[in-house]
Amino acid sequence: MKSTKRFLLAAGWVLLFFAPRAYGQTEVKVNGAYALAGVIDLSVEVPISPRLSLASEFLYSPWESVKLGGHSRPEKFGYVLGELRWYFKKTDRDHHRGWWVSGDLGALVMMKMSRPYFFKADQFIHWANKYERGTGFLIGPAVGYKWILGEHFTLDAYVGGLFVMGWYNGYFLYDVYGPGGEIVHRKDEIIMKPHRPNQPEIDDPWNGSSNWIPRFGVNVAYKFL
Template sequence: MKKKLFSLMCMICLFTCTAAWGQDVALKTNGLFWLTTTPNVGVEVALSPKYTLELAGAYNPWTFKDDKKMRFWLVQPELKYWFCEKFEGHFVSVHLHGAQYYGGFKKKRYDGYLAGGGFTYGYDWILSPHWNLEAAIGIGYARLWYKESPRTICEKCHEDKTKNYFGPTKAAISLIYTF
């Protein structure tokens, strides 16, 4: 009986807390990722009237014709400052990113990781009471650690490499649903 009562109280608290977060949570997807056949989703939560925290992720498991592939998973947290109010108008942000990748399109295969961060500018248009459209572009840094090898599978043929990348680190045209 006590377990049932405890479970019921937890459920009530959960639904009460969820209702209290109304219009402060957004679910989004980046259309540019979908153009590369990469499923992706992001969740953004309001921290205050001017700050939100987003956690986005993407995963590409596909292999294309002629064994061309670029399999990867990516996680990108982002802290945004809104000049007007959350989920409306101009914003600037700082983002981090981490990923693991494997693939290649020509003569080489790359198997590795990346980590870094950067800065983003964006704008959010309100389409209706629950739907928004967001465009964002970011620049920053990424450190890549990878093994480079010929496209044929050969464990002993790889070469360990690292690379420092400075440039675009985020591009998004996202469809957003706010709760």
């Protein structure tokens, strides 16, 4: 059974990256908008018909500590997505271009992040005094436009949203100050009784929630001929 699953997984990746190229060529992309914030967002797109393409995306935010509003909080997370994209303009043995829509499905592989609040307590950005660590499931749409910049390069801009269903442990986070008022380190403590409509009889730190998050980007791509 395990060998069958491994074979199917390997076959899926082979089909994705080495699919027959009758309608175009494989693109490797980097999201320039996220790169400005130090977030790695790479993707690969493979055309499979005159209007359709398959893509996979890998995003990773390495930030263990982000300082805003005088406090530092973790914003470390990563996800993988699979995308089916449909182009409005039909292409004939050329590369896809123009307007497109997509459906995306994936997993939040890991997260260790705190939620910022905007325009709260007379501050533009206010960090919560806790963070969450766990995994999740992602699904959502996107819409975008692709320009052909030359024989090997394309530019792809898009906006969309991801519905996140997450399962995680929560941690209270305390800033520990030194004699001079400086923050010397952070102390965390697991939340054994997270907020729920009905609390269980036995303390259980696992919690879950769902919400929409924005997704956007400006991808610069190199296409292999």
